[in-house]
């Protein structure tokens with residue numbers, strides 16, 4: 225027997241319940257993707273083998289969370305599970321007040337309505353689709369103030385989620401602090417490839433914002449993963465616990481919107497957390513209109529319980545190491561094979577660089593959309609476009625936004641797939657890469673008005 229070169233690493237859990245997967249043939253997949261208008265969002269999940277569309281709500285809950293589901297206190301008002309969730313949010317994130325919402329965008333809707341008046345600006349470290357749309361629907365204009373490195377897929381800056389303080393300051397000078405509703409800080413930045421913001425930068429943003437009486441609203445959806453990167457990459461944090469890092473990170477913000485469907489290991493749920501009592505009062509009033517009473521916000525008691533328990537589990541170092549380690553494993557294997565991906569490897573996903581993958585396709589031929597379809601055809605793996613289709617149109621000119629990054633996201637649900645699934649994924653990407661020159665791109669034949677990437681339909685050119 226050959227000696228092992230290194231000690232193996234394995235998932236820090238064992239499997240108690242299994243969900244069988246469907247295996248399909250190439251012929252079947254050709255039919256399914258055509259029926260789906262070459263949009264992976266429109267495929268039926270039963271026709272998908274390895275589902276890397278998103279890590280949103282696709283996590284595997286633990287036995288402890290499932291046990292908590294049985295303790296759901298399904299009262300209309302004042303559910304025990306609400307108080308448990310409130311306590312956990314205070315303890316781990318450090319905010320004073322909690323308004324539960326059905327998911328992240330419910331919280332974005334509330335905060336955008338409360339703090340944005342028509343004509344105001346909302347800077348942010350790159351946009352997120354639903355966040356920006358809520359800001360725009362409230363009459364605000366989003367302004368990207370992320371560092372330039374974030375728009376360069378090749379740049380290996382360790383904190384590509386950082387805010388360019390000069391960009392933020394010039395905006396304040398240009399429009400006036402009173403025209404800035406708040407600054408949104410994504411931690412980590414999903415659209416930049418799951419890239420973290422550093423503690424140092426977060427602190428500096430908070431200082432500059434406070435000096436100008438501008439509120440900082442954190443998109444804390446992936447803040448635990450951000451805390452992990454700070455521990456691994458930022459000087460002075462190596463020995464601190466994830467919990468302490470998370471709390472410090474949040475302390476540099478006034479409020480947070482949260483999608484529990486990511487970090488918090490649940491299938492549904494979210495919240496708005498706040499420190500300012502007046503804003504909380506308004507949110508508590510408004511949540512009744514859009515979500516439900518302020519002690520359930522569109523969630524069942526059992527969902528709040530699962531999320532409360534998820535907060536504790538998500539903060540475990542072993543869990544974060546395995547979760548981010550899995551993504552890193554796939555990324556490193558792809559890099560070894562010479563596949564163009566966004567660097568450094570982010571927290572929740574691998575982003576294939578479709579512009580480099582298909583240099584012969586112009587952006588209007590939707591290279592990333594094409595690549596996602598090709599991957600499905602090859603192996604039944606479902607990925608997501610994050611390029612020109614996701615970017616949408618400029619509401620004034622009606623033209624596409626042309627994002628610098630034209631990416632396909634392979635997103636890893638937490639605790640769902642094994643290393644063998646990861647190997648199959650790597651091999652499939654490699655196969656599609658080998659055949660890249662034969663591909664001709666797509667034409668959009670149906671375009672919805674909002675968040676078009678969800679429902680747009682395409683045809684091969």
Ligand SMILES: *Cc1c(COP(=O)(O)O)cnc(C)c1O
Nearest residue numbers: 327328329352354414445483485
């Ligand atoms: C998913 C996500 C949201 C939106 O949350 P939903 O629960 O899908 O409504 C907001 N911000 C980030 C960074 C996200 O990843």
